[in-house]
Amino acid sequence: MSNRQAVPAFTRPALAPGLLGAIALMAFIAVVDSDWFTIARYVVSILALIICVFAGQAKQWWWLPPLVAVAVLWNPVLPFDLPLVGWYIAHVVGAIMFVASGLLIKVHRVD
Numbered sequence: 001m002s003n004r005q006a007v008p009a010f011t012r013p014a015l016a017p018g019l020l021g022a023i024a025l026m027a028f029i030a031v032v033d034s035d036w037f038t039i040a041r042y043v044v045s046i047l048a049l050i051i052c053v054f055a056g057q058a059k060q061w062w063w064l065p066p067l068v069a070v071a072v073l074w075n076p077v078l079p080f081d082l083p084l085v086g087w088y089i090a091h092v093v094g095a096i097m098f099v100a101s102g103l104l105i106k107v108h109r110v111d
Contacts, residue, residue, distance in 0.1 A: 010108045013054045
């Protein structure tokens, strides 16, 4: 028997930013109507764009439209003004999308 462990054929590089994005979105629900929401916009937009890079590396182009939509909706430069309920819904949907993309974006290993 060999002591060598099997190396997976792929990695999930979007998992950490996806989970961080979901946690941030759920936490930032509390600050939607405050000045702290600007920080939330930066965090969410940057994490969405990071995951876009990993989706491109994995050649999973179908993730780009929803991730770019998140980056645009939460962008701090030209902010969108949604009603409070709209932001609550967007935060939950965005969190689900971040977790799903983090789990499903796989980059094949090149050894």
